[in-house]
Amino acid sequence: MQTILILDHGSQYTQLIARKIREANVYCEIHPYNKIPQITDDVKGIVLSGSPFSVTDSQAPDTDLSVFKGKLPVLGICYGAQYMVHKSNGKVEKSAIREYGRARLVSVNEDCKLLKGVKKDSQVWMSHGDTILQLPENFEIICSTNDVENAGYKIKGEETYAVQFHPEVHHSEFGSTLLKNFVMDICHCDGSWTPKSFVESTVNDLKKKLQNDKVVLGLSGGVDSSVAAMLLHRAIGQNLTCIFVDNGLLRKNEFEDVLESYKNMGLNVIGVNAKNDFYSVLAGVTEPEKKRKAIGKTFIDVFDREANKLKDVKWLGQGTIYPDVIESSSVKGPSQTIKSHHNVGGLPDYMKLQLVEPLRLLFKDEVRRVGKELGLKDELLQRHPFPGPGLAIRILGDITEEKIKILQEVDHIFISSLKEHNLYNKVWQAGAILLPIQSVGVMGDERTYERVVALRAVESVDGMTADWCHLPYEFLAEVSNKIINQVKGVNRVCYDISSKPPATIEWE
Numbered sequence: 001m002q003t004i005l006i007l008d009h010g011s012q013y014t015q016l017i018a019r020k021i022r023e024a025n026v027y028c029e030i031h032p033y034n035k036i037p038q039i040t041d042d043v044k045g046i047v048l049s050g051s052p053f054s055v056t057d058s059q060a061p062d063t064d065l066s067v068f069k070g071k072l073p074v075l076g077i078c079y080g081a082q083y084m085v086h087k088s089n090g091k092v093e094k095s096a097i098r099e100y101g102r103a104r105l106v107s108v109n110e111d112c113k114l115l116k117g118v119k120k121d122s123q124v125w126m127s128h129g130d131t132i133l134q135l136p137e138n139f140e141i142i143c144s145t146n147d148v149e150n151a152g153y154k155i156k157g158e159e160t161y162a163v164q165f166h167p168e169v170h171h172s173e174f175g176s177t178l179l180k181n182f183v184m185d186i187c188h189c190d191g192s193w194t195p196k197s198f199v200e201s202t203v204n205d206l207k208k209k210l211q212n213d214k215v216v217l218g219l220s221g222g223v224d225s226s227v228a229a230m231l232l233h234r235a236i237g238q239n240l241t242c243i244f245v246d247n248g249l250l251r252k253n254e255f256e257d258v259l260e261s262y263k264n265m266g267l268n269v270i271g272v273n274a275k276n277d278f279y280s281v282l283a284g285v286t287e288p289e290k291k292r293k294a295i296g297k298t299f300i301d302v303f304d305r306e307a308n309k310l311k312d313v314k315w316l317g318q319g320t321i322y323p324d325v326i327e328s329s330s331v332k333g334p335s336q337t338i339k340s341h342h343n344v345g346g347l348p349d350y351m352k353l354q355l356v357e358p359l360r361l362l363f364k365d366e367v368r369r370v371g372k373e374l375g376l377k378d379e380l381l382q383r384h385p386f387p388g389p390g391l392a393i394r395i396l397g398d399i400t401e402e403k404i405k406i407l408q409e410v411d412h413i414f415i416s417s418l419k420e421h422n423l424y425n426k427v428w429q430a431g432a433i434l435l436p437i438q439s440v441g442v443m444g445d446e447r448t449y450e451r452v453v454a455l456r457a458v459e460s461v462d463g464m465t466a467d468w469c470h471l472p473y474e475f476l477a478e479v480s481n482k483i484i485n486q487v488k489g490v491n492r493v494c495y496d497i498s499s500k501p502p503a504t505i506e507w508e
């Protein structure tokens with residue numbers, strides 16, 4: 001398979017490079033700069049990412065260019081551009097003026113293959129502390145901005161190109177064009193990596209790998225585990241058994257509805273009612289991390305109990321996706337734990353199963369496209385993300401069945417109203433939170449002293465950052481009325497207007 005390798009120097013934008021290249025239907029992989037994989041015939045080109053380091057720092061990433069430079073097409077971005085200049089004895093220094101944010105290309109060499117279709121005066125996004133002051137002899141300038149003369153260059157006699165701006169960032173107007181030029185016209189990729197080709201090749205690979213073996217997979221109702229199950233199902237049919245656990249912390253009617261749609265998809269799925277296992281370990285627990293850990297552990301216990309009832313299972317299927325894979329081998333190391341995430345299908349030691357992860361090469365939006373290709377219903381595909389610990393981390397304080405019931409009703413009103421008003425697909429994630437306080441109100445002529453709920457709806461791309469949604473006031477008014485009128489025990493509704501960072505999406 002034609003592949004572009006992206007060597008990561010730790011830039012915050014590295015994943016964006018991969019996503020932009022994949023949008024051109026070209027497959028690419030991110031690897032740390034110091035772990036360059038073997039360069040096989042499939043590798044058609046190399047991209048050197050940006051970095052938080054200056055080339056002059058003692059700890060600056062030191063990539064071994066001799067492995068590929070001059071042999072394969074190379075595109076250096078920001079640090080990648082500066083690094084190649086530095087290594088060829090050009091001059092890179094701290095820039096005198098801030099080169100951060102929007103800039104315009106005042107000159108563009110239109111004959112350069114990299115810049116075909118990139119317009120003069122178009123906007124680019126700069127983000128660097130160093131700048132290239134002088135190019136080595138055999139390097140030629142291909143574009144400039146007002147402040148940065150050497151905004152881009154090509155090395156004569158090589159298919160090596162570089163830009164100091166960030167074509168992968170949305171604010172670079174012709175950034176996608178530039179990256180597409182690189183992978184299609186310079187690396188000669190044919191753009192044949194599509195959801196359809198992904199499904200075909202993955203199903204074939206799974207068939208070869210698994211043959212007649214049996215696989216067990218934990219379903220969560222979310223997109224990732226559902227798509228992973230469908231791919232496996234297509235490859236091995238009834239040799240796949242899925243387990244869907246009702247932890248009693250799901251949305252209203254969710255377990256029954258989702259179980260039914262899994263069965264309609266032909267999946268061999270065992271629904272397990274384990275509500276009481278979860279309620280008993282959660283009783284009296286108020287501390288968020290303790291709740292998360294208790295739920296994670298109980299999930300594994302329940303999953304094991306059920307999986308052990310199956311005979312001759314050799315593999316555990318998981319819906320792991322590419323950001324998790326990159327995170328675990330990142331140049332920066334795994335990021336600090338803000339919340340311990342529990343995801344379906346943790347691997348208990350003693351089960352000794354091998355892992356099969358058919359989505360480990362895909363970003364979230366790609367998983368959705370593959371799901372669509374496989375015929376997954378919109379209802380499942382367009383679902384908002386929902387955390388593994390479920391409503392437990394949306395009930396602040398201790399968890400009781402009564403509180404779960406109240407929150408399920410509130411959440412149901414909020415989510416179905418979003419759907420009725422065609423707002424559901426415009427929101428990235430929404431839900432309700434039950435607060436551990438009561439407030440005074442008045443209903444009819446009577447004083448009330450009841451619970452407070454908060455509504456949260458956010459816009460986001462990947463959950464890493466998020467902004468609160470500016471839902472229409474009329475809509476919020478209607479939802480608030482419905483909740484207070486219909487859900488016994490709630491007399492006040494608030495709307496969460498915090499963005500992430502500094503807040504997180506979930507309250508716990």
Ligand code: XMP
Pocket residue numbers: 292339340341342343385386387388389429463464500503504505506507
């Ligand atoms: P935070 O609250 O960290 O959430 O801003 C970011 C995204 O992750 C989801 N989330 C989880 N997903 N297991 C999951 O599968 C978890 O333990 C978990 N905790 C948070 C959250 O709903 C949001 O989409």
